[in-house]
Amino acid sequence: MLAVNASKFSNMSRGITKWYKGSTRFRRNCRTFHQWRESTKENRPSETALRVATRRAAHQVLDDPKVFDDPLALRILGVENASALPSDHGWLEETPLSRTLRASLAARSRYAEDELHFAVERGIRRYVVLGAGLDTFACRSPYPGEILRVFEVDHPDTQAWKRSLLEKASIPIPRTLTFSPVDFETETLEKGLLRAGFDTGRRAFFSWLGVTPYLTGPAITSTLRFVASMPAGSGIVFDYMISPSSLGPTARRAYDSLAHRVASAGEPFKTFFDPSSLPTLMRDLGFGRIEDIDPEELNARYFRGRIDKLRVGSLAHLMNAQV
Numbered sequence: 001m002l003a004v005n006a007s008k009f010s011n012m013s014r015g016i017t018k019w020y021k022g023s024t025r026f027r028r029n030c031r032t033f034h035q036w037r038e039s040t041k042e043n044r045p046s047e048t049a050l051r052v053a054t055r056r057a058a059h060q061v062l063d064d065p066k067v068f069d070d071p072l073a074l075r076i077l078g079v080e081n082a083s084a085l086p087s088d089h090g091w092l093e094e095t096p097l098s099r100t101l102r103a104s105l106a107a108r109s110r111y112a113e114d115e116l117h118f119a120v121e122r123g124i125r126r127y128v129v130l131g132a133g134l135d136t137f138a139c140r141s142p143y144p145g146e147i148l149r150v151f152e153v154d155h156p157d158t159q160a161w162k163r164s165l166l167e168k169a170s171i172p173i174p175r176t177l178t179f180s181p182v183d184f185e186t187e188t189l190e191k192g193l194l195r196a197g198f199d200t201g202r203r204a205f206f207s208w209l210g211v212t213p214y215l216t217g218p219a220i221t222s223t224l225r226f227v228a229s230m231p232a233g234s235g236i237v238f239d240y241m242i243s244p245s246s247l248g249p250t251a252r253r254a255y256d257s258l259a260h261r262v263a264s265a266g267e268p269f270k271t272f273f274d275p276s277s278l279p280t281l282m283r284d285l286g287f288g289r290i291e292d293i294d295p296e297e298l299n300a301r302y303f304r305g306r307i308d309k310l311r312v313g314s315l316a317h318l319m320n321a322q323v
C-alpha cells in the first residue's frame with residue numbers, strides 16, 4: 001500500500017539520503033574497500049559489487065513500498081541504523097539514472113528470489129548464487145533448518161572481501177552456506193562446485209545477477225552449459241545487457257554513462273545479448289522452458305501504481321530458463 005504522499009516522500013528521502021551518505025561506518029568500509037583494492041594488484045574485489053550493494057541498501061531506506069526487502073542490506077555495508085550521523089558525503093545521488101538503476105537492481109533480486117521460492121515449492125533444495133557479490137540471501141534465508149543449502153560462487157578476491165565484511169558486521173555465516181571461490185574466466189563452474197562438495201546429481205536453482213555483462217562469451221556459455229547439464233527441473237535466472245546499438249537515444253545516454261562508470265572501476269561491459277536470439281542459444285545449450293522478461297513486464301509486475309513513479313530502465317532483460 002502507498003501510504004506516503006509524493007512531497008512528504010521526497011522530503012523523507014532527502015533526510016534519509018543525507019543520513020545514509022554520511023554514515024561513518026559506511027564511509028570507513030568504503031575506505032577499507034579501496035585500501036584493500038590498492039594494496040596489491042592481485043587482490044581485486046569487485047567494485048561493482050560494492051556499488052550494487054550500496055544501491056540495494058539505498059532502496060531499503062529511500063523507496064516506499066520496497067520491491068525487495070533485505071534486512072541485511074545496510075548491515076553488510078557497516079550501517080546499523082538510521083540514527084547515524086548526517087553529513088554531506090556525496091556517495092549516492094538521486095538522479096533519474098540512479099533511480100532506475102536502483103529499481104532495476106531491486107527488481108532483479110526480487111524476481112530471482114520469487115523464482116527461488118517456486119523452485120523450493122517444486123522440491124529443489126540447492127540454491128547456487130553465481131557472482132554473489134554482497135548478496136545477503138544466504139544469511140537471511142526464510143527456509144528453516146537445513147531445508148535449503150546455498151552455495152555462493154564468486155571471484156576469490158570478492159568472496160574473501162565479502163567474508164571479511166560479514167565478520168565485521170557480526171553477521172553469522174549459517175551452516176547451510178558453502179562458499180565456492182571460482183573465476184569464471186579461468187576455471188569451470190563444475191570444477192569449483194565439485195570442490196565445494198556440490199552434488200551435481202540433484203536438482204538446483206541458480207541465480208546470476210549483474211555478472212554476464214562483465215564476462216567474455218566463452219565464460220558465459222561454459223557456465224550455462226554446465227547449468228543445462230544439471231538434472232531436469234534445475235533452472236537459472238540471470239540478467240543480461242542488450243546491445244547499446246539497439247537502444248533509443250535516452251536509454252543510450254543512460255548506457256553510456258553507466259558504461260563509463262563501470263569501465264572506470266576496472267570492470268568494463270564486455271558482453272551483450274539480443275533478446276530475439278538468446279532463446280535459441282539457450283535451447284542449443286540444452287535448456288527447455290525459456291522465458292525472457294523485459295523491463296515492461298518487470299514494471300507491470302513490481303512497480304504498478306507507485307506514487308513515486310519508480311521504474312526499471314531499459315538496458316537489461318532477465319532470462320529464466322529451466323532444464
Ligand SMILES: C[S@@+](CC[C@H](N)C(=O)[O-])C[C@H]1O[C@@H](n2cnc3c(N)ncnc32)[C@H](O)[C@@H]1O
Pocket residue numbers: 045046048049052053130131132133134135153154155156158182183184185208209210211214215
Ligand atoms: C555487479 S556485481 C553483482 C553482484 C551480485 N550478484 C549482486 O547482484 O549484488 C558483479 C559480480 O560478478 C563477479 N564477477 C565478475 N567477474 C567474475 C569472474 N571472472 N569470476 C567470478 N565472478 C566474477 C564479481 O566478483 C561480482 O561479485
